[in-house]
Amino acid sequence: MTDQPPIRIAVIGSGPAGFYAAGHLLKDGVGGHSINLDVDMLERLPTPWGLVRSGVAPDHPKIKSVTRVYEKTAAHPRFRYFGNVTFGEHVSREDLLEHYHAIVYATGSPSDRPLGVPGEQLPGSHAATEFVGWYNGHPDHTHLEFDLLSAERAVVVGNGNVALDVARMLVLAPDELAPTDTADHALDVLAHGRVSEVIILGRRGPAQAAFTNPELRELGELADADVIVDHDELERALAVADPQAEQDITSRRNVEILRDYATRTPKGHHKRIVLRFLLSPAAFLPDEHGRLGAVELIRNELVPAPGGALRAQPTDERETIPAGLAFRAIGYRGIPLPGVPFDERSAVIPNSAGRVLDPDSGAPLPGEYVVGWIKRGPSGVIGTNKKDAQETVDAMLADLAPSSAGERNGASASAQERSPAHVPSTPDPAAVEELLRSRQPQLVTYSGWEAIDRHERALGEPAGRPRVKLTRIDELLHVAAAEQP
Numbered sequence: 483m484t485d486q487p488p489i490r491i492a493v494i495g496s497g498p499a500g501f502y503a504a505g506h507l508l509k510d511g512v513g514g515h516s517i518n519l520d521v522d523m524l525e526r527l528p529t530p531w532g533l534v535r536s537g538v539a540p541d542h543p544k545i546k547s548v549t550r551v552y553e554k555t556a557a558h559p560r561f562r563y564f565g566n567v568t569f570g571e572h573v574s575r576e577d578l579l580e581h582y583h584a585i586v587y588a589t590g591s592p593s594d595r596p597l598g599v600p601g602e603q604l605p606g607s608h609a610a611t612e613f614v615g616w617y618n619g620h621p622d623h624t625h626l627e628f629d630l631l632s633a634e635r636a637v638v639v640g641n642g643n644v645a646l647d648v649a650r651m652l653v654l655a656p657d658e659l660a661p662t663d664t665a666d667h668a669l670d671v672l673a674h675g676r677v678s679e680v681i682i683l684g685r686r687g688p689a690q691a692a693f694t695n696p697e698l699r700e701l702g703e704l705a706d707a708d709v710i711v712d713h714d715e716l717e718r719a720l721a722v723a724d725p726q727a728e729q730d731i732t733s734r735r736n737v738e739i740l741r742d743y744a745t746r747t748p749k750g751h752h753k754r755i756v757l758r759f760l761l762s763p764a765a766f767l768p769d770e771h772g773r774l775g776a777v778e779l780i781r782n783e784l785v786p787a788p789g790g791a792l793r794a795q796p797t798d799e800r801e802t803i804p805a806g807l808a809f810r811a812i813g814y815r816g817i818p819l820p821g822v823p824f825d826e827r828s829a830v831i832p833n834s835a836g837r838v839l840d841p842d843s844g845a846p847l848p849g850e851y852v853v854g855w856i857k858r859g860p861s862g863v864i865g866t867n868k869k870d871a872q873e874t875v876d877a878m879l880a881d882l883a884p885s886s887a888g889e890r891n892g893a894s895a896s897a898q899e900r901s902p903a904h905v906p907s908t909p910d911p912a913a914v915e916e917l918l919r920s921r922q923p924q925l926v927t928y929s930g931w932e933a934i935d936r937h938e939r940a941l942g943e944p945a946g947r948p949r950v951k952l953t954r955i956d957e958l959l960h961v962a963a964a965e966q967p
């Protein structure tokens with residue numbers, strides 16, 4: 483450590499990417515490189531953890547236990563948390579550049595992607611991101627309604643893990659749901675839901691699916707639902723060789739799991755999940771009340787695309803499936819932050835190894851960095867963000883202390899690739915807190931979040947649930963305010 487005043491870093495967003503970045507900074511920055519670093523994390527919601535709280539399925543509590551790692555980071559004496567602060571509303575990029583040596587954008591990909599198919603906006607047709615936010619108690623989605631009480635068949639478009647989460651949540655037995663932290667408003671509706679068949683649609687084949695093996699295998703182990711795969715449709719979708727997929731162990735195992743499903747005799751559960759392939763929605767069709775009544779599908783064939791992958795090409799074959807609910811689970815999308823460069827095409831902040839790039843000159847912007855989905859797009863599992871954040875932190879340390887930290891980290895950026903250091907005019911921790919409190923008097927500190935956490939856990943305890951989530955901002959602020967300075 484040195485006697486120099488600390489280098490001050492603002493991390494925007496408190497999901498896995500933001501927390502891994504903060505963790506690396508506090509560990510590498512202080513211990514490894516003789517630089518004192520202070521990290522302030524700004525978060526739009528009163529609560530931290532991003533998609534670990536509001537994206538990971540409630541029946542996956544082990545995945546959520548990763549927050550213990552983030553709690554250790556939050557307990558670091560050089561870490562501060564400011565929740566309920568919206569970047570671009572309560573504080574601007576320019577404000578932060580006045581107070582911090584560096585900003586790390588970690589805002590993820592909060593939006594959904596449309597399919598661009600007629601009828602997509604009909605009542606009953608939803609983005610999976612909204613449904614996921616709703617059952618997880620995200621305050622932005624609490625008010626939404628999903629008509630699970632009259633629809634009997636749901637179609638889920640997409641062959642990724644979000645599609646599997648959505649399908650599973652729709653058919654979980656009340657006993658499987660009861661011990662989870664599913665938001666209370668959703669718990670009731672899901673437990674009484676009438677959906678008995680969920681059809682998951684892949685536009686390509688099983689070898690090209692983005693599922694991971696444990697998640698696909700889990701579908702075959704549900705208490706209340708059979709998993710159905712038609713042998714002929716599966717083999718037809720595997721008929722075109724895919725050398726890339728054959729090299730991929732996850733893809734090969736997915737195919738084995740699906741072939742096993744195709745041999746199974748249904749156990750006679752009253753719910754079923756059907757996996758179908760080489761099918762894309764061509765139109766969402768209304769019923770006589772103007773709600774979703776059916777999905778018209780078009781059959782695809784696999785043809786080589788430039789680069790060696792196989793792409794889905796529509797044929798003339800069509801079929802229509804009656805369905806009262808549809809969820810598009812075709813990937814998340816990043817949204818621009820006010821004043822920060824954004825690449826509309828890939829929906830990420832343009833960057834080189836985490837250094838934000840000026841879109842005009844292509845040069846790194848001094849003092850601006852990016853991690854996680856808003857850096858690389860919505861891919862990978864939670865742990866992927868650890869390595870991703872390390873790359874950005876290495877780049878930042880190389881910029882801050884080019885002759886020492888960079889070399890030790892092996893961050894071999896040339897002088898031109900490096901971002902020049904940014905010098906803030908007011909690197910004062912008290913001044914920035916005063917500014918934030920003047921803009922957002924209902925600031926939530928980490929002790930405010932700890933009060934929320936204790937409160938939610940206490941509510942869940944009598945029923946053996948990990949927590950009962952507070953889902954409205956006013957409730958969250960009320961509980962936080964009772965215990966924070």
Ligand SMILES: NC(=O)c1ccc[n+]([C@@H]2O[C@H](COP(=O)([O-])OP(=O)(O)OC[C@H]3O[C@@H](n4cnc5c(N)ncnc54)[C@H](OP(=O)(O)O)[C@@H]3O)[C@@H](O)[C@H]2O)c1
Nearest residue numbers: 640641642643644645685686692811812813814860861862
């Ligand atoms: N339990 C877990 O570990 C877990 C849970 C949830 C999410 N995640 C991770 O979070 C990330 C995001 O998951 P995700 O499921 O949203 O995305 P994803 O893994 O990227 O899957 C998106 C799926 O949508 C399909 N798709 C895209 N555009 C389409 C279109 N126009 N029509 C039909 N299908 C289309 C894709 O097919 P193509 O391949 O043909 O493009 C792909 O099958 C992934 O990395 C995922 O593994 C992990």
